[in-house]
Amino acid sequence: MIGATQQPVTITGLGCHVPERVVTNEELAQYVETSDEWIRERTGIRERRMASKEEALSDVALPAVNAALAQAGFEGQDIDLLIVATVTPDMAFPSTGAILADRIGATEAAAYDLSAGCTGFVYALAQAYGMVAGGLATRALVVGGDLLSRILDWEDRSTLVLFGDGAGAVVLEAAEEPGFLGFELGADGGGGANLWLPGSGSRLFDEPERYVKMNGREVFKFATRVLVQSAQDILARCGVSVEDVDVYVPHQANVRIIDHATRKLGFPQEKVVMNVDRYGNTSSGSIPLALADGVADGRLRRGQLVLMTGMGAGLTWGSALMRWSI
Numbered sequence: 041m042i043g044a045t046q047q048p049v050t051i052t053g054l055g056c057h058v059p060e061r062v063v064t065n066e067e068l069a070q071y072v073e074t075s076d077e078w079i080r081e082r083t084g085i086r087e088r089r090m091a092s093k094e095e096a097l098s099d100v101a102l103p104a105v106n107a108a109l110a111q112a113g114f115e116g117q118d119i120d121l122l123i124v125a126t127v128t129p130d131m132a133f134p135s136t137g138a139i140l141a142d143r144i145g146a147t148e149a150a151a152y153d154l155s156a157g158c159t160g161f162v163y164a165l166a167q168a169y170g171m172v173a174g175g176l177a178t179r180a181l182v183v184g185g186d187l188l189s190r191i192l193d194w195e196d197r198s199t200l201v202l203f204g205d206g207a208g209a210v211v212l213e214a215a216e217e218p219g220f221l222g223f224e225l226g227a228d229g230g231g232g233a234n235l236w237l238p239g240s241g242s243r244l245f246d247e248p249e250r251y252v253k254m255n256g257r258e259v260f261k262f263a264t265r266v267l268v269q270s271a272q273d274i275l276a277r278c279g280v281s282v283e284d285v286d287v288y289v290p291h292q293a294n295v296r297i298i299d300h301a302t303r304k305l306g307f308p309q310e311k312v313v314m315n316v317d318r319y320g321n322t323s324s325g326s327i328p329l330a331l332a333d334g335v336a337d338g339r340l341r342r343g344q345l346v347l348m349t350g351m352g353a354g355l356t357w358g359s360a361l362m363r364w365s366i
């Protein structure tokens with residue numbers, strides 16, 4: 041799916057939150073045969089956050105939601121759409137969307153979860169855009185967050201070292217000037233088994249599996265291809281050149297994947313937001329956490345053109361191009 045937007049809708053609030061506990065590479069080396077050197081060299085990750093036993097996704101996401109609402113100047117009851125992009129909801133049902141709507145008092149909101157792997161946040165942005173632009177919703181909250189530590193095999197070094205926990209939230213509203221300029225979203229279920237959680241739903245397996253399984257090399261090839269293609273496609277559709285983009289916010293999976301995409305697309309390093317070293321891959325939390333870092337370090341300011349591209353389980357990918365307006 042690809043399209044340039046017709047109606048002006050933008051982001052008016054952004055908030056993020058990560059669990060307190062920092063897990064270093066050295067700590068992981070106590071559980072699996074790995075080293076700080078290997079992890080830093082192959083992934084760029086130094087540390088990640090992990091939720092405590094008492095925390096569920098809604099607990100980690102709630103402070104992010106409250107911060108986004110505060111920046112936009114709204115209360116929970118002002119929200120009429122709440123989408124949570126995640127593969128690690130509190131439970132299958134009720135949805136984490138419904139749980140969060142209850143916790144913020146969003147009694148007028150349609151609330152649900154959306155599953156698109158690490159691309160979930162971009163998918164949810166596009167969906168909320170459509171509902172606000174189409175007049176179905178007035179103020180939407182989009183949450184992207186995951187506690188991937190809950191579904192990792194603590195004996196599998198090829199996945200354990202890559203992921204972390206975190207969440208972000210944004211408020212979307214109609215605006216005078218366009219915020220979002222276009223979206224490109226795609227999926228290839230044929231490649232799904234390269235990054236999957238078999239045994240987590242209605243398909244019965246002979247050997248049920250509770251943990252993430254990944255073919256790292258195939259995902260690497262997929263990721264480098266789609267990050268570039270999706271970005272090129274949306275820029276072309278919106279008539280925008282790479283030089284016009286002020287800030288590039290790719291999914292924070294791995295420094296090598298980001299570097300590859302950055303080089304191929306032709307972005308100078310100073311335009312690229314990178315925080316995978318501190319958080320690892322936080323799945324649906326990755327792009328909002330990176331947006332917040334871009335704001336915090338002064339690179340992402342009102343009026344600037346920002347390109348976000350995600351990719352992940354599904355396999356899925358997606359880009360959103362927007363003019364930042366807060």
Ligand SMILES: CC(C)(COP(=O)(O)OP(=O)(O)OC[C@H]1O[C@@H](n2cnc3c(N)ncnc32)[C@H](O)[C@@H]1OP(=O)(O)O)[C@@H](O)C(=O)NCCC(=O)NCCS
Pocket residue numbers: 073074075078079082083158197198199201202254256257259260263293294321351352353
């Ligand atoms: C997982 C990934 C970092 C592995 O890096 P790589 O350079 O491709 O490494 P390889 O898979 O070729 O493995 C090289 C060796 O390192 C080993 N290895 C894997 N994980 C390791 C770890 N944490 N510590 C030490 N050694 C490790 C492998 O077992 C392999 O050993 P072998 O040669 O004896 O078989 C890389 O493939 C990757 O980033 N893939 C994409 C993953 C991703 O981003 N997923 C989420 C997408 S949303």
